[in-house]
Structure formats: structure tokens, C-alpha cells
Amino acid sequence: MISESSLEKLKILAGAAKYDVSCASSGTKRGNTQGGIGNATAWGICHSFAEDGRCISLLKIMLSNYCIYDCAYCYNRKSNDIPRTSFTPDEIANLTIEFYRRNYIEGLFLSSGVLRNPDHTMEQMVSVVKKLRTEQRYNGYIHMKTIPGASQQLVTEAGRWADRLSVNIEIPTENNLKILAPDKDFKSVLEPMKMISTGILESKEERKNHRNAPLFSPSGQSTQLIIGATNDTDHTILKLSSALYTRRDLKRVYYSGYIPVNSYDNRLPALSAPPLRREHRLYQADWLMRFYGFRSDEIVNTENPNLDLDLDPKVNWALRNPHLFPVDINTADPMMLLRVPGIGTHSIQLILMARKHQRLNSAHLKKMGVVMKRAQFFITCNELRSQNVQDLKPEIVRQLLLDKKSLGSDASVQLKLFYPMTPALR
């Protein structure tokens, strides 16, 4: 079934799927079954790394790159003159199994252009996933895109077989989405998202009573936002993510720096390169919300609507709140330790365990992996007091931290000499 001719299809349909940044294969722990193939580990496994540095964990592929929609930011839009092709459900199931058996991949990520109508497309995709689970007895990871506008019944069916479902919002505000994607609106994206979160919740409830009740998208749902294609601020973006995490229970929001694939379309900005640094800062901010207990408005707000490209958001927060520092490493509450720049979740675990044995000093912290270069201004430990952010003033600390980074490689980045402070501190 898979033959030489599949090479060309793979080239086109993997090339078409590469703009979706989701690559996680984590979140489900699924054991193999008798006579079956595959399992899914809770932490996920990468199997290779593309030359753009991104992890390759899943066979990320489109069922088809024909599409009836004409979204300005999308490479696969109807009006683009590109080679088009489709895989049959059997071909994709087959390719997945063959790659999986060779340990090339951790599973399948299946997306598609919209063929004819959303339900028709969804049906085909569901048939791939169902084939893998039932005919091939495959227990590995599957991430499936939900087509905006697909019916409840098909979403329910998809959630039964897949580990993760996702719908991409792409553009953070509805007005901008309408301009760039005339065939879509927020409703068409948020409706299926709601169906998925309801499905997940119901299945969780049911499994409390019946251990064998069917799973529904056990690894949760995610979405993607394109960054830099519109004038939306980081404040808008992070507020949206924060709402999705709390109200829709999303596992991940991915941020994709806009790559001008349709540069002739004048609704889009002309960029010389994708805004990679901004994308990186957004991931850091997102991390702070998910693992460090930060609220989105602590990271960016109406006063400072965009993330600082020069310093990471945790340092920025600390510099805006010098009155909370220095923190005593030997006594501080874990939630406060988490807020110290240079200390990550791993070193906190070590600190909490080690300080039960004895008082810690900076040499201990260094050995445990604390980045003292940043942390030194925000902590006190069991030794002579060094100058901290209160003694030095935030502006000076900011300058010191900037000087320690080699910004020389990026001449276009001007150092900001005066640091914007929160109103409370002025």
C-alpha cells in the first residue's frame, strides 16, 4: 500500500503540516494490551530534532491539503497555487504503524485542510484513528485536530479514540480573525473547544464511578495562537491563554511566531524574520502561569502591555516588585521561592529537601543548579549579606543583568536605560 509514490505525498503533506507547532506526546499513560503494539508514557518522548531545532515526536501530517477556506495566514489556503494531494485513511494508518515499529515516532498528529465540508473531513480523520486503535491494536499516542464547525457527534467519536484533541484559535482577537479568515469566527473555534472540555469532564466524572468507562481525549486539549500577524498585544494574548487554562481547562497553548507564507497578501505585516524572541518570551510567560502560580496581569498589564524582549518575564516581575525581596532561602515559603529569578522548579525541590538537613549557603545553591547570576540580587542565605535589589534599586540590577548577557550579537536591540515601574512604586 505504501510505495515509491507515497514519497511525494509525504513531502507535500508533511510540509503542509509543519506550521502547527504542537509536538507534545505527554499527558497520557497508556499501557500496551495483550497482542497489541505501543504504549504512551506520561512524560512523552522525542525521537528526533528537525534542523530548525524543534522536537520531532509525532508523525505530523495532513490527511489532505485541499481546503475550501481562504485564511490569509495559511500556507494551504484555497487561493494558493501549490501542489495538492491527499492520503487515504489506510495509507496514514499504515505509515504510522511502520514508522512506529521502527521507533521513529511516538505517535500520530493528524490534521487536514477542509475538504467539501467540516463533517466530511472529520469523518475521514476519525476513520484513520479508529482503524489504528481497532484494526492495528495500536496503543501509542494520537493527537487529532478538530475541524472548526464539525458536529458534536463526530467530536465525541474523535475524543473516544484520540489522546488529545485540539482546535486552533490562530488569531487572538475576533475582529482580527474575521479580517484574516473570513470563513471563520470565534464561535466556530470556541464551540468545538467547549464540546471537548465538556467531554473530558464528563468522562472524568464517569470514570470515578466506573473504572472502565470510555476515555475521552485523556491527554486534554490544546490550541495554537499565531504571534505577530496582527497588532494584538502580549497582554491580550496572555489574558486569552489564562482564560483558556482556567475556564476551558486547556493543557497547552502554543505560540507560533508568524512566518510570512503569503507575503503578497496586504492584510498581513511584512516581516523580515519570524518574531522568534517574542515567541520565546511568551512561552516563558506561559510557563510562569502554568507552573509558577503567576496570574497573567502580574506578567503584563495595561501599563506594560508587551513583554520585555531583553529580560525574561520573571526577572521583570521581580524588578517591578522589589519590596518583596530579598527572600530568605532557608525559611521562605515554597510559593515565594518559585518567584525568585534564577530558581526553577527542580532546584526548589532540592532546596526544600536539603534545608531540612542543614542551613544552606550560596555554594550549596550553586551546586544545586540555582542560577546565582540572577538569584544573587533577590535572596539572602546563611552567610554575609550581599547587595540585593532593595539596596541597589531595580534600575541598576536591570542594567547589571543586561550587561551580563551578551547582547552584542543583536545590535538592533537598544538597551532601555529607564525601567518602567508599576504605579505603586513611583
Place this chain on the structure above:
Amino acid sequence: MTIYSFDNTFEGLLTLVFECYSRKQFPDEILSGEGSQSVLFGSTSNIVTDDRKAERVWNGIISRSSEDNAHRIYRVFLSGLPDAPLLLVKYIRLIIDSTKNEETNFSLPVVVEVNKLHQKVCREAQRIHMFTRFQKTIEGSYYASYAPMYDVLPLCIPHFSDRFADQHWIIYDLKRNYGFLYDMKTVSRVVFDDLKVNPQNGQLHASLLAEDEKLFQRLWKQYFKSICIEERRNDKVHRQHLPKRFWKYLPEKL
């Protein structure tokens, strides 16, 4: 100067610890079996591995700390680094002599060092999970080989025997010349004298490959190429995540 030597097995190392306690003499240096370096000062006591003594030390470690910690010690041993045995003897001594569990006392250098090395070994084992590439043979079984930095294959086998339970496979460590064979029932340790494998890239001899094996390698290579976004090209990060020493075994990098 107290020097011990042992047979370089984990049981041997545990026996050595037992002997240290019964002789009340702890080593300044430990030599492993095959490397019979000439010793200028002092004489060397050779330790004869004794499974019962080893077990007592193993149980002692568990009762003074935890089972996790005992396994941690085993994994650090698998690093095979020349300094590891002496480090482990110091560590085990700390665990056994302390009244409370010291395995989380990260203010002690020996604890930090053991944990660092442990992390390195685990990371290498993870890389084998990640970068193992099976080749399908004409008989329909699957073969993979590697030369890991540490002796981590034993740690990886449960993962593969669960995941690839319905296919026959062999994973072979080319550097240490042994591997594991899975026959859909059990896993056994194997040594091949006449392996028909190109030691340069771990590829099986062409006559042994399934008819469509080369096609799937090409498909994978094509996928690898197509999935890369040229505008985001980042060779530094690429090399950081995918260490060069693995490239020669990966069809996508061949």
C-alpha cells in the same frame, strides 16, 4: 594507602563495601578487575564477589534510605566511569553510618555528585529510548544497535518489551558487544561473534533487510526534511538536542 580491586560487577562492589566494614578499612583507591594497573604504593586486596554479602549491603541501603536510592546507586554504577566505584563506596558509607536518611541532603558534595552522575546515566538511557532505530529484517524481526556512552541498555529493556510486545527484536550495544533479544515471550541477553552489521552506522547487511526497509528509511528521511521550517533554521539547537555521536546511526542523518 588502602587499595581494593574487584571484578567490576555491581555485586562485586557491594561485596567490597561489606568487606570494608568487616575489616574496618575503607579504600583510598579502587581498581576494577581487568585494568590491572601497576600499583606503586601499598598492596591491593582483591575482593571475591559473594552474592550473600552483596545482598546484605543492598538491604542495608534500602533500610537506611529507600529502595529508590538503592536503584539510584545501581544506575550510577552503570556509568562505568573509573571514579564511580570509589564515589559510591563513600556514598553508601554515608547512608549506612547516618542515623537519618541522608539521600536528600544536597548540602553534602557526595550526595550532589551521585545525583549528578545519576542524572547523566538516566539521560543517556532516555536517549536510547529516543534514538533507537529498528531495521526490519527479511524474517520480519527488528534489529537496532548503538554505542551508548554508559552501559544503559539493561535500563531500557522494560520500555521496549512493553512497547514492542508484538514484534521480535534485538537491541545491541556495539561498544560493549552484547545485546538483548526479545522473542515475544522473554528477553534474554545475547552475544554475537559474527554480527552482520556495519560498525560505522549500525546498518544490517543489505542481504538481511526486508524488501521495503530501505523505502521506509527514505520515507523517514523525507519526513525529516519536510517538517523543518527553513525560516526557523537553528543548527545550534539542533546539535544540542541531537548529539552528533548519534548521527551515524540515524537514517534521517545518514
